[in-house]
Amino acid sequence: MTTSAADSRERILRVVRSIPRGQVLGYGEVARRAGLPGRARLAARVLSENDDPKLPWHRVLRSDGRIALPAGSPGFDLQVARLRAEGVTVIEGRVRGARPAADLDELVWGPPR
């Protein structure tokens, strides 16, 4: 497959969009599940360029389980607010209580489409 940049972007969006409420995922994990291992930065770029209000980008964190955006930024505040609204505890930019989505493979590519 050609794996064009546009396709890669769509795949990443698809994975992020399929993250269940209350669960979180890392950029590297998202990229891997999207079929793009090692393209964590691409996932970050896609989220930064995304314009879909229905996209749960706030469920995407760094590998350390920390918020990617700089504390104090509007995006940071928004992400924290949304995570807390989903039952996720966020302390000092760190996510607590949230569990890494495991069986997303079936949730994303398995079902219906």
Next chain:
DNA sequence: TGCCTGACAAATA
């Protein structure tokens, strides 16, 4: 065409 930057990850100190 070539260099720099970036919502990153993993390894090391």
Next chain:
DNA sequence: GTATTTGCCAGGC
């Protein structure tokens, strides 16, 4: 637990 370094790839200039 944090701070630093290296590697990777895509986009912008």
